[in-house]
Amino acid sequence: MSAFIAVFLREMLILRRRLKRQISGMAVSPLLYMLTFGYALGGHLEIDGRSYLEFLTPGLIAMGSMTQAFSIAADINVARFYFHIFEEIQAAPVSALAYVLGEICAGLIRVLAATLVVIALGFLFGVGLNYNFYFWLAVALNGFVFAALGVALALLVKSHADQSLLTNFIITPMAFLGGTFFPLDSLPLWAQHILTLLPLTHAAKLIRAAALGEAPAPTSFFCLGAAALLFLVLAVFTVKLARD
Amino acid sequence: MMIQLEGLVKTYGRIKALDGLSLTVEEGELFAFLGPNGAGKTTAIRILNGLTAMTSGRAVINGFDLTKDSLAVKRLCGLAAQHVNLDGELSVRENLEIHGRLFGLARARRRARMEELLAYVEMGDRADSLVKTLSGGLKRRLMIARALLHEPKLLFLDEPTVGLDPAIRRRIWGLIKKVRQDGVTVFLTTHYIEEAEFLAGRVAFIHQGALVTEGVPGEISARLGAWAVDRFGDSEMKSLYFGDRESANRHIQDNNGEFSLRRVNLEDAFLNLTGKKVA
Numbered sequence: 001m002s003a004f005i006a007v008f009l010r011e012m013l014i015l016r017r018r019l020k021r022q023i024s025g026m027a028v029s030p031l032l033y034m035l036t037f038g039y040a041l042g043g044h045l046e047i048d049g050r051s052y053l054e055f056l057t058p059g060l061i062a063m064g065s066m067t068q069a070f071s072i073a074a075d076i077n078v079a080r081f082y083f084h085i086f087e088e089i090q091a092a093p094v095s096a097l098a099y100v101l102g103e104i105c106a107g108l109i110r111v112l113a114a115t116l117v118v119i120a121l122g123f124l125f126g127v128g129l130n131y132n133f134y135f136w137l138a139v140a141l142n143g144f145v146f147a148a149l150g151v152a153l154a155l156l157v158k159s160h161a162d163q164s165l166l167t168n169f170i171i172t173p174m175a176f177l178g179g180t181f182f183p184l185d186s187l188p189l190w191a192q193h194i195l196t197l198l199p200l201t202h203a204a205k206l207i208r209a210a211a212l213g214e215a216p217a218p219t220s221f222f223c224l225g226a227a228a229l230l231f232l233v234l235a236v237f238t239v240k241l242a243r244d
Numbered sequence: 245m246m247i248q249l250e251g252l253v254k255t256y257g258r259i260k261a262l263d264g265l266s267l268t269v270e271e272g273e274l275f276a277f278l279g280p281n282g283a284g285k286t287t288a289i290r291i292l293n294g295l296t297a298m299t300s301g302r303a304v305i306n307g308f309d310l311t312k313d314s315l316a317v318k319r320l321c322g323l324a325a326q327h328v329n330l331d332g333e334l335s336v337r338e339n340l341e342i343h344g345r346l347f348g349l350a351r352a353r354r355r356a357r358m359e360e361l362l363a364y365v366e367m368g369d370r371a372d373s374l375v376k377t378l379s380g381g382l383k384r385r386l387m388i389a390r391a392l393l394h395e396p397k398l399l400f401l402d403e404p405t406v407g408l409d410p411a412i413r414r415r416i417w418g419l420i421k422k423v424r425q426d427g428v429t430v431f432l433t434t435h436y437i438e439e440a441e442f443l444a445g446r447v448a449f450i451h452q453g454a455l456v457t458e459g460v461p462g463e464i465s466a467r468l469g470a471w472a473v474d475r476f477g478d479s480e481m482k483s484l485y486f487g488d489r490e491s492a493n494r495h496i497q498d499n500n501g502e503f504s505l506r507r508v509n510l511e512d513a514f515l516n517l518t519g520k521k522v523a
Contacts, residue, residue, distance in 0.1 A: 006345030013342075014333050084329035091293045092346035093318040243297045244290075 003094040007102025011072075012109065026068065026114045030060045030121055037181060038125065047183055050212065057122040057129060058208035059180035061115050062142060066178075066200055068114040069107040069143040070171055073150035076103065077163045080154070086242070096239035100151050100232065107147030108140060115139050135210035141224040142203035146171075148231035155238040179204035199227045245304075246271045246398055246429045247292070252301035254287050254453075261287040263453035264301070269431060269446075271306075271397075274424040276444035276461075277433040278510065280520060284453040285433035286326055289402045292431075293323045306397060319347065322391035326402040326433075328383045332376035336367060336386055339375055340393055347394035354393075361389040365419060381412035388419060392428070399423060401432045405439060417442055437511045447510065451518040465508045472512055476502040483512060 015022065034053065042052030080086040089099055119131065129135075153170075157163050178200030184192050195201050202220035209216040247269035254262040262284045269275045277285045290296035292303060294314050303310040305317045330339050337358065344354035362368045365385040370378065378386065384404060391399055401420065405413040413436075420443055424430050434440050440447050441461050448458035457464060469485035471492040485508055486492035496503045515521055 002345050002348045006342050009345065010331065010334070010342045013338055014331070017333055083332065084325065084327050085331055087295055087325060087329050088343070089346065090295050091318060091321070091323045092343075093315040093348070094346055095315075243295060 001098075003092065003098040004102045004105075007089065007094070007099050008105050011075075011103065011106030014075075015106070015109065022110070023113065023117060026064065026117045027121065029067075030064055030118045033060055033181075034121060034125055051127075053122075053125055053127050054129070054212065055183070055208070056181065057118065057125075057127045058211040059204050061118045061139065061211070062178070062200060062204040062207045063175045063180045064114040064118050065111040065139050065142045066146045066203065067171060067175065068110040069146035070150040070167070071110065072103055072107045072147055073154040073167075074163060076151060076154035077157065077160055080242075081160055090243065096236045099239055100148065100235040103151050104144060104147040104232075104235075107150065108143045111139060111143030111147075129211040130213045132210055134216045135207060138203060138206035138210055138216065138221070138224070141221070141228060142199070142207070144228045145199045145203070145224060145231055148228060148235045152231055152235040152238045155235075155242045174198050174200045177201075179208075196223075199224060202227075245269070246273070246306055247275075247431065248302075248304040249288075250302040252288065252291065252303060253299045254284075254291060254296065255299045260453050262291075262298075262301075265450070265453065265455055267448055267455055267458065269429065271429055272424075272427060274420070274430040274432065274443055274445050276440040276447045277431065277450055278435065278437070278440045278447055278514065279433075279450035280435055283450045285435075285450055286402055287453075288450075289323070289400050289431070289433060292317075293321060293400060294318055319394070320396055321398050321400060322394065322396035322428075323400045324384075324387040324391045324402065324404055326406065328380075328387065330375045330383060330386060330390070333374065335372050335374055336362070336378070337371045339386065340390055343390045343393050349394055357393050357395070361393055364392075364422075365389040381408055381415065384408060384412075384416055385419065388416070388423070392423065396428065398429045398431065401430060403433055403435070405434075405436065413439070437509055437514075441510055449514055449517060451514075451520065456517050457513075461510055464513045465510055468508050468512055468516055470508055472506050472508045474504045474506070475499075476504075483515075485512065 034056065038053040038056045042056065045052040047055040076086065122129065153166050154163065157166065177195055178198050184195055184201065202223045206216045206220045245268055249265055249267050252262050252265040253260065265284065265288060277288065279285050287296060291298045292305065292310065306320050308316045310317050340358045341354065344357065349357065362371050365388060367382065367385060370382065375383065375386065404420065405416050408416065417439065420430060432443060444461060446458065447461050447464060449456035469487050471486045471489050473484045473486065473492050473495055475482050484495065486495065492505055496505065511521065
């Protein structure tokens with residue numbers, strides 16, 4: 001428990017020092033998406049009887065929680081390759097699970113901050129949604145999935161350049177294809193089937209359904225839960241493999 | 245016995261970083277591992293601290309097998325790595341706090357040790373400074389303090405004074421001596437001859453991943469002689485060794501050329517055994 005707190009506390013101390021910069025950074029992308037896609041392009045667009053901004057905002061929350069959770073990978077990467085801080089943890093009597101859970105919880109705090117930023121921006125654009133228990137559960141599960149994936153990939157890569165490549169090949173396509181900006185049922189059936197393999201598709205579905213006051217699909221909760229467990233095991237495994 | 249290594253091998257592809265390294269270190273010793281860059285010193289320390297997996301061999305630390313009881317071994321050891329691996333964005337106190345928690349120190353003990361060690365390395369006035377604002381020497385002192393926080397029985401210092409100016413280096417040496425006097429076994433790697441000679445009770449030479457020789461620094465040097473005469477030729481310098489000063493002086497008087505007379509040191513012994521210089 002002490003080691004888990006140490007890992008989490010370290011991330012929180014660093015986050016506290018960077019908080020102003022981080023919050024501004026978290027606001028830039030969603031603000032631009034709301035302005036361009038929601039306000040300028042989709043101002044007169046309606047999806048299932050709701051304004052496009054109402055459709056877009058939960059998608060941006062799903063996307064923001066994914067990118068913020070996954071961004072711990074870049075910090076772990078820098079700490080590992082440039083500042084060698086990961087060695088301090090490797091040399092301590094810390095279990096792989098304690099380390100991974102500490103990093104994931106730190107990722108979840110970022111997810112919470114990013115979600116609150118998008119909610120606040122939504123209010124500015126006149127979007128009021130339901131932020132109920134299922135909404136927060138889906139956000140937390142989404143954060144857990146991508147934080148665990150972030151830890152695993154950060155420890156698998158061999159350089160900082162590899163890390164950027166992974167972000168480009170995994171996170172960016174998912175951000176655009178995971179149901180953030182458009183309803184997936186407008187795509188051909190085969191494409192919909194493929195996209196249901198992406199965790200973000202389920203997260204966007206759940207977050208949007210809960211935020212719009214609809215019943216969230218239990219299968220999507222199951223899929224996100226399974227992905228969370230799978231990536232947690234993978235992350236623990238990669239920590240154990242991280243010795244050279 | 246604090247450290248027992250038997251046939252330690254580490255390979256990276258076709259490269260053998262360690263080639264059957266065997267050695268022992270007794271409890272309470274200040275043991276120096278001397279060798280040039282790339283000799284395998286850091287690889288050995290990384291293996292003993294769980295940062296690198298050994299390819300084959302056996303390592304036992306204070307009775308615990310490193311492979312079977314790695315967490316127990318880690319609790320016994322403190323490591324000040326060759327490169328500064330402090331959290332620059334955290335303060336001195338925060339770095340120590342995190343380390344204490346990583347090693348499971350209870351709050352009261354952690355706080356008490358932090359104050360003790362900040363005083364020990366004379367950094368009490370910098371406790372709330374961000375680490376990125378510290379000088380190289382202060383960072384080194386903090387790394388030693390951090391490595392000692394959880395009261396390890398064995399302290400690993402990997403090139404603790406590399407890149408520091410002579411005055412700060414001497415200050416770090418004083419600190420290392422103090423640690424040794426407090427009963428902690430110290431395993432030090434260095435490629436500075438004078439560092440090994442000044443600090444170590446026992447020295448081992450490592451070259452191309454294998455142990456070349458080991459013993460008390462003075463005794464290793466004495467195997468060659470007591471005095472060295474360096475002769476500066478056209479393109480290289482050659483050294484001859486003599487048992488006493490009179491013989492060395494007689495050689496200088498009997499021969500033409502540019503000579504200098506000095507005491508035999510560990511560098512001579514290393515050069516004689518491996519054909520290579522340490523630094």
